[in-house]
Amino acid sequence: MVTELWAHALTWAEVDPLRHPFELDEDAARALAESVAPLLPGAGAVEENRWRSLDPVTDFLVERYGRWACGWNWSVGEGDTDGGVVGVWCCASHSVTTADETALLVVAALLEWRDWLEELAERFSALAPRRPSADSSVDPWHWERACTRLVTVVADRTQAESGWYGHCMQVLTWFLTYNGVVQERSREIVESAVGGRFGSWIAPDATVVDSVSSRFAQTVRGQG
Structure with missing residues (x-):
């Protein structure tokens, strides 16, 4: 290969x-x-x-x-x-x-x-904030909402089975790079936000998703 x-x-x-x-x-x-x-x-x-x-x-x-x-x-x-x-x-x-x-x-x-x-490209377009990602004045709600929706759809499509969180983190990284955050920094933000909170064979509950999404939004806003 x-x-x-x-x-x-x-x-x-x-x-x-x-x-x-x-x-x-x-x-x-x-x-x-x-x-x-x-x-x-x-x-x-x-x-x-x-x-x-x-x-x-x-x-x-x-x-x-x-x-x-x-x-x-x-x-x-x-x-x-x-x-x-x-x-x-x-x-x-x-x-x-x-x-x-x-x-x-x-x-x-x-x-x-x-x-x-x-489908992801369409979702990214719909969820993207209207101002550049490097602008720290972007309401963190935009990032929190995007993270919540993307985690939810990936968990659904992967059926939250073995290793599903790997692709979930990848999709979140893709979303950030779509919005102009450099690749390495995008990966760091996602790793910080998720931080081992997801596991195989179980979809995250609302509390976990909220925690990850809040951390995601705070870190993205801070990097600006």
């Missing part, structure tokens, strides 16, 4: 739909599945080798569409990559059957992942 094709490491610049246009109608989706099928292992592949045997698929999708595509199999729960949002794909041990059937699943999973990125 191409070095660092790991969904957890993706930045907003690498997944932003505006920077990486993508369209796939029915004919193009069918053609993509036909191109993917020869890269896939057969149903009889040794189970422990199936995950690594998907690397050529990821390489192919990334080369064609960009690094954002490496999240195509970031499935819910303990799949190929822990704690994602893709529901149509389970994991290599269960989703890999015949090459033709699996190729259709790969395309469906890629589309589901892309839909999620486009």
Whole structure:
């Protein structure tokens, strides 16, 4: 696999739909599945080798569409990559059957992942404060509301299963970089706000979300 094709490491610049246009109608989706099928292992592949045997698929999708595509199999729960949002794909041990059937699943999973990125872009636009993030006069309510809503939607989409908080923190980091905060500082703000308050297999209750969102807002405002 191409070095660092790991969904957890993706930045907003690498997944932003505006920077990486993508369209796939029915004919193009069918053609993509036909191109993917020869890269896939057969149903009889040794189970422990199936995950690594998907690397050529990821390489192919990334080369064609960009690094954002490496999240195509970031499935819910303990799949190929822990704690994602893709529901149509389970994991290599269960989703890999015949090459033709699996190729259709790969395309469906890629589309589901892309839909999620486009949904996030719309949410970011709706939640962004009307003044630059570096302006400390921005009402912290804007940041608190954004954090609450993003945590809630990520918990829902990941079903708050194994490792869900990793993507939640990533989404919060993406939101800050979307609003002009530098990547490293965005990560520091999110780590400070979350601070181990989220855990696997349990959605945070309102008290925890409120605490994280308040801390998030205070830290963002302070960095200005």
